[in-house]
Amino acid sequence: MKITVLCNDLGIRLPGSKGASVHLRSITRAFARIGHQVQLVAVAGHEPLDSSLRELLSDVVMFDHPGRSEGVERERRKLAHIEHMMEVAGPAIEAFAPQMIYERLSLFSDAGARLAGRLGIGLKAGEVILSGSQSPLVPVKAGDSLVCTVGGLGGTSV
Numbered sequence: 114m115k116i117t118v119l120c121n122d123l124g125i126r127l128p129g130s131k132g133a134s135v136h137l138r139s140i141t142r143a144f145a146r147i148g149h150q151v152q153l154v155a156v157a158g159h160e161p162l163d164s165s166l167r168e169l170l171s172d173v174v175m176f177d178h179p180g181r182s183e184g185v186e187r188e189r190r191k192l193a194h195i196e197h198m199m200e201v202a203g204p205a206i207e208a209f210a211p212q213m214i215y216e217r218l219s220l221f222s223d224a225g226a227r228l229a230g231r232l233g234i235g236l237k238a239g240e241v242i243l244s245g246s247q248s249p250l251v252p253v254k255a256g257d258s259l260v261c262t263v264g265g266l267g268g269t270s271v
Contacts, residue, residue, distance in 0.1 A: 115171070116144050117152045117211040117228075119202075121195050122219035123178060126158035134158070137217050138166060144215070145169035152209045154202045172209055174202045195222050203228065 118141045125133045137155065145151045150171040157175040167173060176198060182190050206214075206228055214234060216225030229235065253259065262268035 114213060115150045115152070115209060115211045117154060117206050117209060117214045118144065118217070119206075119214055119225050119228075120155045120217040120219060121191075121198055121222040121224055122217065123156055123191060123194055125156065125217065125219075126178065127153075127155045127175070128158045128160055128163055133217070138163070140215065140217075142166055142169060152206065152211060154198065154206065172205065174205050176201070192221065195219075195224050199224055199227065203231075207232065 118137070120127075120137050122133070125131065125137060127134060127137060129135075141151055141153050146169065151169065152172040152174070153170050154174045155176070156178055162173065162175065176194070179190055179194060181187075210232065212234065214225045214229050214232075216222065251259075258270065260268060260270040
């Protein structure tokens with residue numbers, strides 16, 4: 114399968130040491146290692162992208178960080194970056210012709226959804242979106258009891 118991994122969050126640079134940067138590299142690497150063709154679209158870090166990751170990828174589109182700002186200007190800059198990404202990376206993504214777009218959460222970014230619509234990638238009846246799940250799906254039927262415990266936070270049950 115051809116997969117575009119997209120991250121518009123200006124706070125997540127590749128490479129980077131933040132947990133979100135590690136997650137983005139890990140999911141990208143995992144997709145490639147199980148045999149998918151992967152295109153990465155992200156914000157460039159201060160160092161070049163790790164060659165062991167780059168060599169696994171079919172295509173890489175990196176954006177320079179536009180610089181720091183605060184308040185309303187910071188929010189305007191985030192929205193402008195999304196539009197800039199659509200203009201610059203949109204054609205590369207369309208040329209790659211992914212069958213799936215994995216967009217790492219970036220507040221207010223609808224780029225992945227817009228690109229998926231443009232490319233005719235959509236959900237089919239019965240498909241499910243998991244948003245940030247930390248565990249696998251577990252089949253549940255009427256009458257089942259479920260317990261969830263999160264270390265250090267407590268638990269809940271239904």
